[in-house]
Amino acid sequence: MDTNSMMSLAALVRARDAGKASPELMLALCRDAIARKDGRIRAFAHVAETAPAQTAGPLAGIAIGVKDILDSFDQPTAYGSQVYEGYQPRVDAAIVDLARRKGATIIGKTATTEFAFFSPAATVNPHNPTHTPGGSSSGSAAAVAAGMIPAAIGTQTGGSVVRPAAFCGIAGYKPSYRLLPATGMKHFAPSLDTVGLFAAGVVDVALFAALLTGRDLVPGDGEAPLDPATIRVGLYRCSQLESADPAMRDALSKAADLAASAGFDVGEIGEPEAMARAREAHATIQNHEAGLSCGSDLARFRDRLSGILTSTIEDGQAITPSQYDEARRLAKRGRGATRGLFGEVDILLTPSAPGAAPRGLETTGDPRFNKLWTLMGSPTINIPGFRDQAGMPLGIQAVARFGQDRTLLSVAAMLEKSFRT
Numbered sequence: 186m187d188t189n190s191m192m193s194l195a196a197l198v199r200a201r202d203a204g205k206a207s208p209e210l211m212l213a214l215c216r217d218a219i220a221r222k223d224g225r226i227r228a229f230a231h232v233a234e235t236a237p238a239q240t241a242g243p244l245a246g247i248a249i250g251v252k253d254i255l256d257s258f259d260q261p262t263a264y265g266s267q268v269y270e271g272y273q274p275r276v277d278a279a280i281v282d283l284a285r286r287k288g289a290t291i292i293g294k295t296a297t298t299e300f301a302f303f304s305p306a307a308t309v310n311p312h313n314p315t316h317t318p319g320g321s322s323s324g325s326a327a328a329v330a331a332g333m334i335p336a337a338i339g340t341q342t343g344g345s346v347v348r349p350a351a352f353c354g355i356a357g358y359k360p361s362y363r364l365l366p367a368t369g370m371k372h373f374a375p376s377l378d379t380v381g382l383f384a385a386g387v388v389d390v391a392l393f394a395a396l397l398t399g400r401d402l403v404p405g406d407g408e409a410p411l412d413p414a415t416i417r418v419g420l421y422r423c424s425q426l427e428s429a430d431p432a433m434r435d436a437l438s439k440a441a442d443l444a445a446s447a448g449f450d451v452g453e454i455g456e457p458e459a460m461a462r463a464r465e466a467h468a469t470i471q472n473h474e475a476g477l478s479c480g481s482d483l484a485r486f487r488d489r490l491s492g493i494l495t496s497t498i499e500d501g502q503a504i505t506p507s508q509y510d511e512a513r514r515l516a517k518r519g520r521g522a523t524r525g526l527f528g529e530v531d532i533l534l535t536p537s538a539p540g541a542a543p544r545g546l547e548t549t550g551d552p553r554f555n556k557l558w559t560l561m562g563s564p565t566i567n568i569p570g571f572r573d574q575a576g577m578p579l580g581i582q583a584v585a586r587f588g589q590d591r592t593l594l595s596v597a598a599m600l601e602k603s604f605r606t
Contacts, residue, residue, distance in 0.1 A: 190332035191355070191385040192218075194247065195392050197335055201246050208246030212238040212290055215248035218333040219293070225314065227307045228328035231260050232293040242288020243396040249284060250328045250337040253294040254301045254321070255380075256369040257281050264371040265297040265306055265321070268486045278369025280338060280380050287397055295324030295337055298549060300479060301345060301373055304491040305549055310352060312577055316542040319349030320549030322383070326353040329383045336393045337383040342373050342471060344538070344555025346381035350567035351537035351580025352550065356390040356601075358382045358594070361587050362562030365398070374474035377467075377559050387568060387601045391594040404595040411595050418444050418596070419454035419530035421584075424461050425553050430540030436571040436579045440534055440604065447603040449596075454530055463519025464557040469504060469512035476501025516560055520587075523561045527586035532596050537567045537580030554582060564590045566597045570604030 192215075200206035216234075223229050230253045239245050256262050256274035263269045276282075281291060296306035298321040308323040310316040311331040318327040322339030326349035329337050339346050341359045350357020358381055365380035372378050382397070384390035388404065395402040405411070420441045426434070445451040476498050482490065483498045490498075526533075536554045543550060558565045564585050571579040583600065585593035 191330065192332055192335035193386065194335040194384050194389040197247065198392065198396075206246070208238040208240050211246035212248050212292070215292055215334050222331050222333055226309055226311055226327050226331045226333070228295055228324040228331065228333065229293045230263060230265075230296045230324065233260055233291060236290050236292060238290055239288045242286070244284065245288035246290075247288070247336060248290045248292035248334050250293050250295040250325055250334050251281055251291055252322050252325050252337070252339045253297045254340055254371050255281055255338065257291060257294060260291065260294050262294065265299045265301065266490070268482065268489050276369070279366035281369070283366070284338070284397060292334060295322070295328055295339075297321050298323060299491055299494055300371060300482075301340055301342060302497065303493050303549060305546055309546065310542050312354060312542070316544050316577065317352065317546055317549050319352035319538070319542060321345040322349050322381070323549065325383050326350050326355060326357065329353070329385060330355050335384060335389065339381050339383060340367070340370060341379045341381050341555070341559055342377045343467070343559060344552030346383070347555050347565055347567045347580070347582055348538050348550050348552055350383060350569075351578060351582075352542035354569045354578030355567070356384055356387045356569060357567040358390045358394060359559065359565045360394065360590055361564045364564075364590060372478045374471040375478065376474060377471055379559060387566065387594065387598045390566070391598065394594070402591050402594055404598040411599065413448035413599060414450060416449050416532060416596055417530040418449045418451045418532045418534060420451065421456065421533040421535040422453055423456040423535060426536070428539060428553070429536050432573040433536050433538070433540045433579055437534065437536055437581060439571070440581045440600070443603045444534070444600055447599060454526065454533070457522040457526060459518045459522035460526070460557060463516050463560060466512035466515040466519070467556040467560045469508060470516060470560070472497055472501035473504040473509040473512075474501070476504065519557070520561055523563065524586070531585065531592060533584040535582050535584065537582040541573045541575070541577035541579055558584050562587050564593045566593060568597050568601045568604060570601055
């Protein structure tokens with residue numbers, strides 16, 4: 186795939202504001218791209234053929250895809266499941282309503298794995314259709330990477346924003362927990378479910394977040410440039426690192442070298458035991474909450490759910506309250522250790538995934554490098570720029586202290602520039 190075909194949200198906004206592109210033209214470009222490409226990529230579960238371009242608001246003319254785990258009043262919302270085929274909510278999810286109020290056009294619902302868990306959607310990786318695009322935000326990542334839309338909305342419970350962004354070679358931003366509203370999504374694990382954003386590059390996704398929320402998140406906007414010498418970057422030597430592919434470890438090492446060359450204060454930092462134990466608690470918390478959130482689905486539609494989803498809900502229902510509470514205590518201790526860690530560094534660098542997108546469409550990849558940060562509520566972003574010998578994207582994950590989203594995006598933008606030069 187020619188990544189030059191991707192649409193830059195920042196470039197589109199500049200062209201619109203300069204009077205060089207109308208919202209109607211911007212929307213028409215996306216419709217044409219979807220018509221030409223989605224038959225191969227299968228990123229969309231539904232396309233809204235008649236949705237008009239809005240002409241007012243900071244996102245006027247911006248066509249976005251919304252992961253089909255989030256409710257939309259004017260388009261079917263199936264949650265990636267045959268159980269909900271044709272289901273039509275009465276109102277939008279909060280994030281969808283916010284996007285509309287900011288002027289965005291919801292051009293379609295992007296494909297998701299079943300209930301945003303592991304059973305794959307039909308979407309393929311735009312870089313190589315024999316490889317997974319990742320999940321569960323499969324369609325959101327692939328639609329942006331294939332140049333069909335400039336931005337998309339997804340969700341992450343384990344690694345469902347950062348991992349598909351890495352596999353598809355784009356920026357995927359999982360904000361601090363609850364920075365974006367999750368009301369109106371099909372919850373799997375409410376204390377983990379986090380709404381995230383996709384765009385071609387870091388500056389694009391930062392601008393998307395800023396225009397969507399009204400928050401000051403655009404790197405370098407209205408202030409002196411960030412001095413990299415004042416930013417402490419830690420190469421995170423977590424317990425999972427040796428399990429990454431050699432190409433991924435090499436990319437991470439090169440990323441650290443490039444960060445140092447760009448002037449950042451770079452060093453290695455080990456993983457506190459409390460954080461390693463918190464990572465292991467993620468599954469208990471996730472599955473117990475899934476047993477509650479999806480219990481009614483299991484009771485009514487057991488024979489229509491995938492085996493992996495059925496067994497996970499059943500496992501979650503077998504987890505006792507005391508086991509769940511102990512896992513939550515481990516998570517709390519992990520968050521304390523995370524705060525201490527970010528007293529020593531400002532940004533952590535770690536793999537976005539064990540390697541490039543695996544061959545085959547039967548699985549969506551492994552979230553081992555993502556789920557700790559989802560549990561900690563920390564803001565993370567996939568920074569694109571590296572590839573393996575086969576030309577498949579390799580993603581570097583940057584992580585910041587809870588609430589330090591602007592710092593994360595500013596540093597990530599500078600790192601992305603150094604990775605691509």
